Amino acid sequence: MNDEWTTNVTNVPEGMTVLERGWLSSNNVLLDDGEHAVLVDTGYCTHAEQTLALVAHALQGRALDAVLNTHLHSDHCGGNAALQAAYPQLTTAIPPGLSAAVRAWDVPALGYDSVGQSIVRFGFDRVLQPGQTERLAGREWEVHAAPGHDSHAVLLFEPASRTLISGDALWAQGFGVIFPELDGEAGFDDAAATLDVIERLQPRLVIPGHGAVFSDVVAALSVARQRLNSFVQHPPRHHRHAAKVMLKYKLLEWGSQPETELRAWMWATPMFHLLWRLLHPDTDLHPDSFQHWATELLTELCRSKAATLHEGWVRNA
Template sequence: MRFSDPLHGLTVLERGWLSSNNLLIHPAPGEPGAVLVDTAHVNHAAQTVALVREALHGEPLAHVLNTHLHSDHCGGNASLQRAFGVPVAIPPGLADAVKAWDDAALSYAATGQRMERFEPQALLNPGDAVESGGRSWEVLAAPGHDPHSVMLFDRAHGVLVSADALWEHGFGVVFPEIDGEPGFDDVAMVLERIAALPVRVVIPGHGRPFTDVGAALERSFARIRGFQADPARHARHAVKVLVKYHLMEEREQPLDALLDWAETTPLLRGVWERWPPAGAASPRAWLQAVVADLVNGGALRRDGGVIRDA
Protein backbone atom coordinates (compact mmCIF):
# COMPACT_ATOMS: atom_id res chain seq x y z
CA MET A 1 0.00 0.00 0.00
CA ARG A 2 1.41 3.39 -1.04
CA PHE A 3 0.23 6.76 0.25
CA SER A 4 0.82 10.07 -1.53
CA ASP A 5 1.05 11.79 1.87
CA PRO A 6 3.82 10.20 3.98
CA LEU A 7 1.83 10.99 7.15
CA HIS A 8 -1.43 9.52 5.88
CA GLY A 9 -3.11 7.48 8.60
CA LEU A 10 -0.78 8.79 11.31
CA THR A 11 -1.75 11.09 14.17
CA VAL A 12 1.12 12.88 15.88
CA LEU A 13 0.24 14.18 19.33
CA GLU A 14 2.90 16.83 19.94
CA ARG A 15 3.35 17.26 23.69
CA GLY A 16 5.17 19.67 25.97
CA TRP A 17 8.79 18.95 26.92
CA LEU A 18 7.98 17.09 30.13
CA SER A 19 6.29 14.50 27.91
CA SER A 20 7.39 12.82 24.71
CA ASN A 21 5.29 13.05 21.59
CA ASN A 22 2.83 10.23 20.94
CA LEU A 23 2.39 8.68 17.51
CA LEU A 24 -0.88 6.89 16.78
CA ILE A 25 -0.72 4.59 13.75
CA HIS A 26 -4.30 4.03 12.62
CA PRO A 27 -5.14 0.51 11.44
CA ALA A 28 -5.41 -0.47 7.81
CA PRO A 29 -8.33 -2.73 6.82
CA GLY A 30 -7.92 -6.16 8.34
CA GLU A 31 -5.59 -5.02 11.15
CA PRO A 32 -6.74 -5.59 14.76
CA GLY A 33 -6.40 -1.96 15.85
CA ALA A 34 -4.21 1.09 16.16
CA VAL A 35 -0.66 1.14 17.51
CA LEU A 36 0.60 3.85 19.85
CA VAL A 37 4.29 4.73 19.97
CA ASP A 38 5.40 6.16 23.35
CA THR A 39 3.10 7.27 26.14
CA ALA A 40 4.54 10.47 27.66
CA HIS A 41 5.14 11.27 31.35
CA VAL A 42 3.21 9.88 34.32
CA ASN A 43 2.16 13.42 35.31
CA HIS A 44 0.25 13.64 32.02
CA ALA A 45 -1.04 10.05 31.96
CA ALA A 46 -4.73 10.96 32.29
CA GLN A 47 -4.33 13.54 29.54
CA THR A 48 -2.57 10.97 27.36
CA VAL A 49 -5.42 8.50 27.79
CA ALA A 50 -7.95 11.21 26.87
CA LEU A 51 -5.97 12.38 23.83
CA VAL A 52 -5.51 8.83 22.55
CA ARG A 53 -9.17 7.96 23.11
CA GLU A 54 -10.24 11.03 21.14
CA ALA A 55 -7.73 10.37 18.33
CA LEU A 56 -8.88 6.75 17.97
CA HIS A 57 -12.38 7.83 16.83
CA GLY A 58 -13.80 4.56 18.13
CA GLU A 59 -11.02 2.33 16.76
CA PRO A 60 -9.57 -0.28 19.13
CA LEU A 61 -6.04 0.22 20.45
CA ALA A 62 -4.12 -2.98 19.72
CA HIS A 63 -0.60 -2.29 20.98
CA VAL A 64 1.73 0.18 22.67
CA LEU A 65 5.39 0.41 21.62
CA ASN A 66 8.12 2.20 23.57
CA THR A 67 11.17 3.54 21.73
CA HIS A 68 13.02 3.56 25.06
CA LEU A 69 12.27 3.51 28.77
CA HIS A 70 12.98 7.03 29.95
CA SER A 71 10.19 8.35 32.13
CA ASP A 72 8.93 10.87 29.55
CA HIS A 73 8.40 8.13 26.95
CA CYS A 74 6.77 5.32 28.93
CA GLY A 75 5.18 7.09 31.91
CA GLY A 76 1.66 6.54 30.57
CA ASN A 77 2.08 2.80 29.99
CA ALA A 78 0.32 1.67 33.15
CA SER A 79 -2.61 4.06 32.63
CA LEU A 80 -3.05 2.96 29.02
CA GLN A 81 -2.96 -0.68 30.08
CA ARG A 82 -5.70 -0.01 32.62
CA ALA A 83 -7.79 2.03 30.18
CA PHE A 84 -7.49 -0.17 27.10
CA GLY A 85 -6.18 -3.56 28.30
CA VAL A 86 -3.41 -3.15 25.76
CA PRO A 87 -0.09 -5.06 25.60
CA VAL A 88 3.17 -3.11 25.70
CA ALA A 89 6.32 -3.90 23.71
CA ILE A 90 9.70 -2.57 24.84
CA PRO A 91 13.28 -2.74 23.52
CA PRO A 92 14.99 -5.87 24.88
CA GLY A 93 17.96 -4.34 26.71
CA LEU A 94 16.15 -3.61 29.98
CA ALA A 95 13.42 -6.23 29.82
CA ASP A 96 14.65 -8.07 32.92
CA ALA A 97 14.97 -4.80 34.85
CA VAL A 98 11.37 -3.89 33.98
CA LYS A 99 10.07 -7.28 35.05
CA ALA A 100 11.93 -6.98 38.38
CA TRP A 101 11.23 -3.23 38.51
CA ASP A 102 14.85 -2.41 39.27
CA ASP A 103 14.79 1.38 39.77
CA ALA A 104 18.57 1.63 39.65
CA ALA A 105 18.96 -0.21 36.34
CA LEU A 106 16.02 1.70 34.85
CA SER A 107 17.63 5.09 35.73
CA TYR A 108 14.61 6.45 37.60
CA ALA A 109 16.45 6.41 40.93
CA ALA A 110 19.66 7.83 39.44
CA THR A 111 17.85 10.75 37.82
CA GLY A 112 15.34 11.28 40.64
CA GLN A 113 12.34 10.98 38.30
CA ARG A 114 8.79 9.74 38.77
CA MET A 115 7.55 6.59 37.10
CA GLU A 116 4.68 4.11 37.52
CA ARG A 117 5.37 0.40 37.26
CA PHE A 118 3.96 -1.43 34.25
CA GLU A 119 4.13 -4.95 32.83
CA PRO A 120 5.61 -5.55 29.34
CA GLN A 121 4.21 -8.30 27.16
CA ALA A 122 6.52 -8.25 24.12
CA LEU A 123 9.94 -7.12 22.85
CA LEU A 124 10.74 -4.60 20.14
CA ASN A 125 13.89 -6.18 18.75
CA PRO A 126 16.23 -4.30 16.39
CA GLY A 127 16.10 -6.01 13.01
CA ASP A 128 12.42 -6.90 13.34
CA ALA A 129 9.59 -5.19 11.50
CA VAL A 130 6.26 -3.98 12.88
CA GLU A 131 3.34 -4.19 10.47
CA SER A 132 0.87 -1.43 11.25
CA GLY A 133 -1.22 1.08 9.33
CA GLY A 134 -0.57 -0.73 6.07
CA ARG A 135 3.14 0.02 6.55
CA SER A 136 6.18 -1.99 7.47
CA TRP A 137 8.16 -0.27 10.23
CA GLU A 138 11.78 -1.40 10.54
CA VAL A 139 13.05 -1.46 14.13
CA LEU A 140 16.49 0.19 14.16
CA ALA A 141 18.90 0.28 17.09
CA ALA A 142 19.63 3.87 18.15
CA PRO A 143 22.09 3.87 21.07
CA GLY A 144 23.58 7.11 22.38
CA HIS A 145 20.96 9.08 24.29
CA ASP A 146 19.97 5.72 25.76
CA PRO A 147 21.97 2.55 25.03
CA HIS A 148 18.81 0.50 24.41
CA SER A 149 16.76 2.99 22.38
CA VAL A 150 15.24 2.13 19.01
CA MET A 151 13.80 4.05 16.08
CA LEU A 152 11.06 3.01 13.66
CA PHE A 153 11.46 3.54 9.92
CA ASP A 154 8.83 3.18 7.19
CA ARG A 155 11.15 2.88 4.21
CA ALA A 156 8.38 2.89 1.61
CA HIS A 157 7.26 6.39 2.63
CA GLY A 158 10.46 7.72 4.18
CA VAL A 159 8.96 8.24 7.66
CA LEU A 160 11.41 8.02 10.57
CA VAL A 161 10.22 7.88 14.17
CA SER A 162 13.50 9.08 15.67
CA ALA A 163 12.67 9.24 19.40
CA ASP A 164 15.49 11.27 21.01
CA ALA A 165 18.20 10.31 18.50
CA LEU A 166 17.39 13.31 16.29
CA TRP A 167 15.29 16.40 16.90
CA GLU A 168 14.93 19.35 14.58
CA HIS A 169 17.45 21.24 16.71
CA GLY A 170 19.55 18.60 18.42
CA PHE A 171 19.14 15.32 20.29
CA GLY A 172 18.67 14.07 23.84
CA VAL A 173 21.26 14.22 26.61
CA VAL A 174 23.81 11.42 26.16
CA PHE A 175 23.16 9.74 29.49
CA PRO A 176 25.83 7.01 29.24
CA GLU A 177 28.53 9.73 29.14
CA ILE A 178 27.12 11.29 32.33
CA ASP A 179 27.22 7.86 33.94
CA GLY A 180 30.87 7.31 33.03
CA GLU A 181 30.26 5.14 29.96
CA PRO A 182 30.95 5.97 26.28
CA GLY A 183 28.05 7.36 24.28
CA PHE A 184 29.17 10.19 22.00
CA ASP A 185 30.46 7.83 19.31
CA ASP A 186 27.12 6.00 19.36
CA VAL A 187 25.28 9.28 18.80
CA ALA A 188 27.49 10.07 15.81
CA MET A 189 27.04 6.54 14.44
CA VAL A 190 23.24 6.79 14.65
CA LEU A 191 23.29 10.20 12.95
CA GLU A 192 25.35 8.66 10.14
CA ARG A 193 22.81 5.84 9.92
CA ILE A 194 19.96 8.33 9.60
CA ALA A 195 21.87 10.27 6.95
CA ALA A 196 22.14 7.09 4.87
CA LEU A 197 18.38 6.41 4.99
CA PRO A 198 15.88 7.78 2.42
CA VAL A 199 14.11 9.89 5.05
CA ARG A 200 11.40 12.32 3.89
CA VAL A 201 9.94 13.29 7.25
CA VAL A 202 11.07 12.82 10.85
CA ILE A 203 8.65 12.39 13.74
CA PRO A 204 10.88 13.23 16.72
CA GLY A 205 10.39 12.37 20.36
CA HIS A 206 10.01 16.08 21.11
CA GLY A 207 9.02 18.96 18.88
CA ARG A 208 7.14 19.09 15.61
CA PRO A 209 7.63 16.69 12.69
CA PHE A 210 10.06 18.12 10.15
CA THR A 211 11.20 17.53 6.58
CA ASP A 212 14.51 19.43 6.36
CA VAL A 213 16.42 16.39 7.54
CA GLY A 214 19.76 17.53 6.13
CA ALA A 215 19.76 20.76 8.12
CA ALA A 216 18.77 18.94 11.31
CA LEU A 217 21.57 16.42 10.82
CA GLU A 218 24.10 19.19 10.17
CA ARG A 219 23.15 20.90 13.44
CA SER A 220 23.35 17.62 15.35
CA PHE A 221 26.72 16.63 13.87
CA ALA A 222 28.11 20.02 14.92
CA ARG A 223 26.66 19.58 18.41
CA ILE A 224 28.09 16.11 18.96
CA ARG A 225 31.52 17.22 17.73
CA GLY A 226 31.42 20.02 20.30
CA PHE A 227 30.53 17.61 23.08
CA GLN A 228 33.26 15.17 22.01
CA ALA A 229 35.78 18.01 22.18
CA ASP A 230 34.53 19.22 25.59
CA PRO A 231 32.74 16.51 27.63
CA ALA A 232 32.45 18.86 30.62
CA ARG A 233 30.27 21.16 28.49
CA HIS A 234 27.90 18.28 27.86
CA ALA A 235 27.88 17.43 31.58
CA ARG A 236 26.93 21.01 32.48
CA HIS A 237 24.17 20.94 29.88
CA ALA A 238 22.87 17.63 31.29
CA VAL A 239 22.71 19.02 34.83
CA LYS A 240 20.64 21.99 33.66
CA VAL A 241 18.32 19.66 31.74
CA LEU A 242 17.79 17.43 34.79
CA VAL A 243 17.11 20.35 37.14
CA LYS A 244 14.69 21.92 34.65
CA TYR A 245 13.00 18.55 34.13
CA HIS A 246 12.58 18.10 37.87
CA LEU A 247 10.86 21.48 38.12
CA MET A 248 8.58 20.53 35.25
CA GLU A 249 7.60 17.47 37.31
CA GLU A 250 7.13 19.42 40.55
CA ARG A 251 5.95 22.74 39.06
CA GLU A 252 7.42 24.56 42.05
CA GLN A 253 9.64 23.80 45.05
CA PRO A 254 11.33 25.73 47.86
CA LEU A 255 14.94 26.41 46.94
CA ASP A 256 16.28 24.46 49.92
CA ALA A 257 14.16 21.41 49.02
CA LEU A 258 15.29 21.63 45.39
CA LEU A 259 18.93 21.76 46.46
CA ASP A 260 18.37 18.84 48.84
CA TRP A 261 16.94 16.82 45.93
CA ALA A 262 19.81 17.77 43.62
CA GLU A 263 22.51 16.99 46.21
CA THR A 264 21.14 13.49 46.76
CA THR A 265 20.41 12.60 43.12
CA PRO A 266 23.12 10.12 42.05
CA LEU A 267 23.56 11.35 38.49
CA LEU A 268 24.08 14.94 39.63
CA ARG A 269 26.52 13.82 42.31
CA GLY A 270 28.40 11.91 39.64
CA VAL A 271 28.81 15.04 37.52
CA TRP A 272 30.26 16.88 40.52
CA GLU A 273 32.73 14.07 41.12
CA ARG A 274 33.82 13.66 37.48
CA TRP A 275 33.81 17.30 36.40
CA PRO A 276 34.17 19.44 39.55
CA PRO A 277 33.28 23.02 38.56
CA ALA A 278 35.99 25.61 39.03
CA GLY A 279 35.33 27.98 41.90
CA ALA A 280 32.52 25.94 43.49
CA ALA A 281 33.22 25.22 47.15
CA SER A 282 30.65 22.44 47.51
CA PRO A 283 28.04 20.53 45.48
CA ARG A 284 25.32 22.67 47.06
CA ALA A 285 27.02 25.93 46.11
CA TRP A 286 27.52 24.65 42.57
CA LEU A 287 23.89 23.54 42.25
CA GLN A 288 22.71 26.88 43.60
CA ALA A 289 24.69 28.52 40.80
CA VAL A 290 23.08 26.16 38.27
CA VAL A 291 19.62 27.17 39.51
CA ALA A 292 20.60 30.84 39.29
CA ASP A 293 21.74 30.34 35.68
CA LEU A 294 18.41 28.72 34.81
CA VAL A 295 16.52 31.58 36.46
CA ASN A 296 18.63 34.20 34.68
CA GLY A 297 18.07 32.41 31.38
CA GLY A 298 14.29 32.35 31.85
CA ALA A 299 13.98 28.56 32.15
CA LEU A 300 12.91 28.86 35.82
CA ARG A 301 11.40 31.64 37.96
CA ARG A 302 12.28 32.59 41.52
CA ASP A 303 9.64 34.02 43.84
CA GLY A 304 11.35 34.67 47.16
CA GLY A 305 12.50 31.30 48.43
CA VAL A 306 10.46 29.30 45.90
CA ILE A 307 11.65 28.14 42.46
CA ARG A 308 8.96 27.68 39.82
CA ASP A 309 8.95 26.22 36.35
CA ALA A 310 8.77 28.96 33.73
Protein backbone atom coordinates in the same frame (compact mmCIF):
# COMPACT_ATOMS: atom_id res chain seq x y z
CA MET B 1 4.11 24.42 29.18
CA ASN B 2 3.08 21.40 31.27
CA ASP B 3 -0.32 21.04 29.73
CA GLU B 4 0.34 22.26 26.25
CA TRP B 5 -0.20 19.85 23.41
CA THR B 6 -1.17 19.97 19.78
CA THR B 7 -2.28 17.39 17.27
CA ASN B 8 -0.18 17.55 14.18
CA VAL B 9 -2.12 16.17 11.24
CA THR B 10 -0.97 18.52 8.53
CA ASN B 11 2.12 16.95 7.06
CA VAL B 12 2.28 13.37 8.25
CA PRO B 13 1.24 10.43 6.03
CA GLU B 14 -2.30 9.12 6.24
CA GLY B 15 -2.95 6.98 9.29
CA MET B 16 -0.36 8.73 11.45
CA THR B 17 -1.27 11.32 14.06
CA VAL B 18 1.35 13.09 16.11
CA LEU B 19 0.17 14.13 19.55
CA GLU B 20 2.79 16.79 20.10
CA ARG B 21 3.42 17.16 23.82
CA GLY B 22 5.87 19.39 25.65
CA TRP B 23 9.20 18.32 27.13
CA LEU B 24 8.01 16.60 30.30
CA SER B 25 6.01 14.21 28.13
CA SER B 26 7.45 12.95 24.88
CA ASN B 27 5.38 13.19 21.71
CA ASN B 28 3.00 10.28 21.15
CA VAL B 29 2.55 8.91 17.64
CA LEU B 30 -0.74 7.20 16.88
CA LEU B 31 -0.59 4.78 13.95
CA ASP B 32 -4.11 3.85 12.95
CA ASP B 33 -5.53 2.29 9.77
CA GLY B 34 -9.07 2.11 11.15
CA GLU B 35 -8.61 -1.52 12.17
CA HIS B 36 -5.39 -1.57 14.15
CA ALA B 37 -4.28 1.28 16.39
CA VAL B 38 -0.80 1.55 17.87
CA LEU B 39 0.69 4.27 20.09
CA VAL B 40 4.42 4.90 19.99
CA ASP B 41 5.63 6.40 23.30
CA THR B 42 3.27 7.37 26.07
CA GLY B 43 4.53 10.49 27.92
CA TYR B 44 5.32 11.11 31.58
CA CYS B 45 3.28 9.49 34.37
CA THR B 46 1.92 12.77 35.78
CA HIS B 47 0.38 13.44 32.34
CA ALA B 48 -1.21 9.99 32.06
CA GLU B 49 -4.76 11.30 32.33
CA GLN B 50 -4.17 13.70 29.46
CA THR B 51 -2.56 10.90 27.43
CA LEU B 52 -5.63 8.71 27.98
CA ALA B 53 -7.95 11.55 26.97
CA LEU B 54 -5.97 12.33 23.80
CA VAL B 55 -5.91 8.68 22.74
CA ALA B 56 -9.60 8.14 23.54
CA HIS B 57 -10.51 11.25 21.55
CA ALA B 58 -8.46 10.12 18.56
CA LEU B 59 -9.90 6.58 18.60
CA GLN B 60 -13.54 7.63 19.02
CA GLY B 61 -14.54 4.68 21.16
CA ARG B 62 -12.29 2.06 19.53
CA ALA B 63 -9.68 0.26 21.55
CA LEU B 64 -5.94 0.82 21.40
CA ASP B 65 -4.30 -2.43 20.24
CA ALA B 66 -0.65 -1.87 21.05
CA VAL B 67 1.89 0.36 22.77
CA LEU B 68 5.51 0.61 21.60
CA ASN B 69 8.36 2.48 23.27
CA THR B 70 11.39 3.90 21.46
CA HIS B 71 13.24 3.74 24.80
CA LEU B 72 12.35 3.42 28.45
CA HIS B 73 13.01 6.90 29.83
CA SER B 74 10.25 8.14 32.11
CA ASP B 75 8.99 10.72 29.56
CA HIS B 76 8.48 8.00 26.92
CA CYS B 77 6.91 5.13 28.86
CA GLY B 78 5.27 6.93 31.81
CA GLY B 79 1.79 6.42 30.33
CA ASN B 80 2.25 2.68 29.68
CA ALA B 81 0.64 1.57 32.96
CA ALA B 82 -2.44 3.79 32.55
CA LEU B 83 -2.95 2.69 28.94
CA GLN B 84 -2.55 -0.98 29.89
CA ALA B 85 -5.21 -0.50 32.57
CA ALA B 86 -7.56 1.37 30.22
CA TYR B 87 -7.14 -1.10 27.33
CA PRO B 88 -6.60 -4.53 28.95
CA GLN B 89 -6.28 -6.28 25.56
CA LEU B 90 -3.41 -4.17 24.26
CA THR B 91 0.06 -5.61 23.80
CA THR B 92 3.21 -3.72 24.75
CA ALA B 93 6.54 -3.93 22.95
CA ILE B 94 9.78 -2.47 24.30
CA PRO B 95 13.41 -2.45 23.12
CA PRO B 96 15.13 -5.63 24.28
CA GLY B 97 18.01 -4.06 26.27
CA LEU B 98 16.19 -3.56 29.56
CA SER B 99 13.47 -6.16 29.15
CA ALA B 100 14.78 -8.38 31.98
CA ALA B 101 14.91 -5.34 34.28
CA VAL B 102 11.32 -4.42 33.37
CA ARG B 103 10.14 -7.97 33.93
CA ALA B 104 11.70 -8.02 37.40
CA TRP B 105 10.96 -4.30 37.90
CA ASP B 106 14.57 -3.79 38.91
CA VAL B 107 14.40 -0.05 39.66
CA PRO B 108 18.16 0.50 40.12
CA ALA B 109 18.82 -1.13 36.73
CA LEU B 110 16.05 0.94 35.13
CA GLY B 111 17.65 4.10 36.53
CA TYR B 112 14.56 6.10 37.50
CA ASP B 113 15.71 6.66 41.08
CA SER B 114 19.14 7.74 39.92
CA VAL B 115 17.65 10.67 37.99
CA GLY B 116 14.95 11.40 40.59
CA GLN B 117 12.06 10.81 38.20
CA SER B 118 8.75 9.04 38.74
CA ILE B 119 7.37 6.03 36.92
CA VAL B 120 4.46 3.62 37.38
CA ARG B 121 5.29 -0.06 36.99
CA PHE B 122 4.24 -1.58 33.69
CA GLY B 123 4.65 -4.92 31.97
CA PHE B 124 5.37 -5.88 28.37
CA ASP B 125 4.53 -8.69 26.00
CA ARG B 126 7.38 -8.70 23.49
CA VAL B 127 10.50 -6.87 22.37
CA LEU B 128 11.25 -4.65 19.38
CA GLN B 129 14.24 -6.43 17.90
CA PRO B 130 16.58 -4.21 15.84
CA GLY B 131 16.90 -5.59 12.31
CA GLN B 132 13.33 -6.82 12.27
CA THR B 133 10.21 -5.35 10.73
CA GLU B 134 6.99 -4.59 12.57
CA ARG B 135 3.64 -4.50 10.79
CA LEU B 136 1.82 -1.60 12.48
CA ALA B 137 -1.57 -0.30 11.35
CA GLY B 138 -1.11 -1.61 7.83
CA ARG B 139 2.45 -0.36 7.28
CA GLU B 140 5.82 -2.10 7.56
CA TRP B 141 8.15 -0.36 10.01
CA GLU B 142 11.84 -1.22 10.29
CA VAL B 143 13.35 -1.33 13.77
CA HIS B 144 16.90 0.09 14.00
CA ALA B 145 19.17 0.22 17.03
CA ALA B 146 19.78 3.83 18.09
CA PRO B 147 22.32 3.91 20.92
CA GLY B 148 23.67 7.26 22.12
CA HIS B 149 21.05 9.16 24.13
CA ASP B 150 20.13 5.77 25.57
CA SER B 151 22.11 2.59 24.93
CA HIS B 152 18.97 0.54 24.34
CA ALA B 153 16.91 2.96 22.22
CA VAL B 154 15.45 2.07 18.84
CA LEU B 155 14.29 4.05 15.80
CA LEU B 156 11.24 3.15 13.73
CA PHE B 157 11.42 3.77 9.99
CA GLU B 158 8.70 3.25 7.40
CA PRO B 159 10.38 3.01 3.98
CA ALA B 160 7.27 3.51 1.82
CA SER B 161 6.67 7.04 3.12
CA ARG B 162 10.24 7.44 4.43
CA THR B 163 8.93 8.48 7.82
CA LEU B 164 11.25 8.17 10.81
CA ILE B 165 10.19 8.06 14.46
CA SER B 166 13.46 9.19 15.97
CA GLY B 167 12.83 9.24 19.73
CA ASP B 168 15.54 11.39 21.30
CA ALA B 169 18.28 10.42 18.84
CA LEU B 170 17.51 13.42 16.59
CA TRP B 171 15.37 16.50 17.06
CA ALA B 172 15.08 19.51 14.77
CA GLN B 173 17.62 21.29 17.03
CA GLY B 174 19.80 18.65 18.59
CA PHE B 175 19.19 15.45 20.55
CA GLY B 176 18.75 14.23 24.11
CA VAL B 177 21.48 14.15 26.75
CA ILE B 178 23.97 11.33 26.09
CA PHE B 179 23.24 9.51 29.35
CA PRO B 180 25.81 6.68 28.96
CA GLU B 181 28.60 9.30 29.11
CA LEU B 182 27.40 10.27 32.59
CA ASP B 183 27.78 6.65 33.71
CA GLY B 184 31.35 6.52 32.44
CA GLU B 185 30.48 4.65 29.24
CA ALA B 186 31.37 5.90 25.77
CA GLY B 187 28.15 7.31 24.31
CA PHE B 188 29.33 10.05 21.96
CA ASP B 189 30.60 7.59 19.33
CA ASP B 190 27.32 5.69 19.48
CA ALA B 191 25.36 8.92 19.06
CA ALA B 192 27.46 9.82 16.00
CA ALA B 193 26.93 6.35 14.52
CA THR B 194 23.17 6.67 15.06
CA LEU B 195 23.17 10.00 13.20
CA ASP B 196 24.94 8.16 10.34
CA VAL B 197 22.21 5.49 10.38
CA ILE B 198 19.58 8.22 10.09
CA GLU B 199 21.44 9.84 7.21
CA ARG B 200 21.61 6.52 5.35
CA LEU B 201 17.87 5.97 5.80
CA GLN B 202 17.23 9.33 4.08
CA PRO B 203 13.94 10.05 5.84
CA ARG B 204 11.56 12.49 4.19
CA LEU B 205 9.89 13.27 7.48
CA VAL B 206 11.09 12.95 11.06
CA ILE B 207 8.70 12.63 14.00
CA PRO B 208 10.97 13.47 16.95
CA GLY B 209 10.47 12.54 20.59
CA HIS B 210 10.04 16.22 21.41
CA GLY B 211 9.17 19.25 19.30
CA ALA B 212 7.49 19.57 15.93
CA VAL B 213 7.67 17.17 13.01
CA PHE B 214 10.31 18.30 10.50
CA SER B 215 11.45 17.48 7.00
CA ASP B 216 14.75 19.35 6.68
CA VAL B 217 16.74 16.35 7.86
CA VAL B 218 20.01 17.60 6.33
CA ALA B 219 19.84 20.75 8.46
CA ALA B 220 18.87 18.80 11.59
CA LEU B 221 21.77 16.37 11.12
CA SER B 222 24.16 19.26 10.64
CA VAL B 223 22.98 20.97 13.85
CA ALA B 224 23.17 17.66 15.74
CA ARG B 225 26.69 16.88 14.51
CA GLN B 226 27.96 20.35 15.39
CA ARG B 227 26.52 20.04 18.87
CA LEU B 228 27.88 16.53 19.31
CA ASN B 229 31.34 17.64 18.15
CA SER B 230 31.32 20.48 20.66
CA PHE B 231 30.55 17.95 23.41
CA VAL B 232 33.28 15.58 22.18
CA GLN B 233 35.80 18.44 22.19
CA HIS B 234 34.75 19.54 25.65
CA PRO B 235 32.79 16.90 27.63
CA PRO B 236 32.18 19.19 30.67
CA ARG B 237 30.02 21.29 28.35
CA HIS B 238 27.82 18.22 27.88
CA HIS B 239 27.77 17.40 31.59
CA ARG B 240 26.77 20.94 32.59
CA HIS B 241 24.06 20.84 29.95
CA ALA B 242 22.86 17.50 31.36
CA ALA B 243 22.65 18.96 34.89
CA LYS B 244 20.55 21.89 33.68
CA VAL B 245 18.30 19.62 31.61
CA MET B 246 17.62 17.43 34.64
CA LEU B 247 16.90 20.44 36.81
CA LYS B 248 14.60 21.98 34.21
CA TYR B 249 12.85 18.63 33.78
CA LYS B 250 12.03 18.46 37.49
CA LEU B 251 10.76 22.05 37.39
CA LEU B 252 8.48 21.10 34.51
CA GLU B 253 7.07 18.33 36.70
CA TRP B 254 6.73 20.47 39.82
CA GLY B 255 5.85 23.83 38.30
CA SER B 256 7.29 25.57 41.35
CA GLN B 257 9.10 24.51 44.49
CA PRO B 258 10.78 26.20 47.47
CA GLU B 259 14.44 26.67 46.62
CA THR B 260 15.45 24.73 49.75
CA GLU B 261 13.38 21.73 48.59
CA LEU B 262 14.85 21.85 45.12
CA ARG B 263 18.36 21.91 46.56
CA ALA B 264 17.50 19.01 48.89
CA TRP B 265 16.17 17.03 45.91
CA MET B 266 19.40 17.67 43.98
CA TRP B 267 21.49 16.52 46.93
CA ALA B 268 19.35 13.38 47.27
CA THR B 269 19.50 12.53 43.55
CA PRO B 270 22.46 10.26 42.69
CA MET B 271 22.82 11.60 39.14
CA PHE B 272 23.72 15.06 40.48
CA HIS B 273 26.46 13.53 42.60
CA LEU B 274 27.72 11.71 39.52
CA LEU B 275 27.65 14.93 37.51
CA TRP B 276 29.37 16.86 40.28
CA ARG B 277 32.19 14.30 40.35
CA LEU B 278 32.55 14.41 36.56
CA LEU B 279 32.80 18.20 36.66
CA HIS B 280 35.08 18.39 39.71
CA PRO B 281 37.37 15.38 39.32
CA ASP B 282 40.05 16.73 41.66
CA THR B 283 37.81 17.79 44.55
CA ASP B 284 36.10 15.80 47.28
CA LEU B 285 32.36 16.12 47.31
CA HIS B 286 31.26 18.40 50.13
CA PRO B 287 27.74 19.77 50.76
CA ASP B 288 28.99 23.37 50.66
CA SER B 289 30.74 23.05 47.30
CA PHE B 290 27.77 21.06 45.98
CA GLN B 291 25.38 23.85 46.98
CA HIS B 292 27.70 26.44 45.45
CA TRP B 293 27.41 24.48 42.19
CA ALA B 294 23.61 24.29 42.62
CA THR B 295 23.57 28.09 42.88
CA GLU B 296 25.54 28.35 39.64
CA LEU B 297 23.11 26.04 37.84
CA LEU B 298 20.04 27.88 39.16
CA THR B 299 21.56 31.21 38.17
CA GLU B 300 22.21 29.94 34.66
CA LEU B 301 18.67 28.56 34.35
CA CYS B 302 17.27 31.95 35.42
CA ARG B 303 19.60 33.83 33.08
CA SER B 304 18.41 31.71 30.14
CA LYS B 305 14.80 32.37 31.26
CA ALA B 306 14.12 28.68 31.85
CA ALA B 307 13.24 29.42 35.49
CA THR B 308 12.65 32.30 37.89
CA LEU B 309 13.78 32.62 41.49
CA HIS B 310 11.73 34.92 43.70
CA GLU B 311 11.27 35.08 47.49
CA GLY B 312 12.68 31.62 48.03
CA TRP B 313 10.63 29.93 45.31
CA VAL B 314 11.94 28.51 42.06
CA ARG B 315 9.40 28.50 39.27
CA ASN B 316 9.41 26.90 35.87
CA ALA B 317 9.37 29.59 33.16
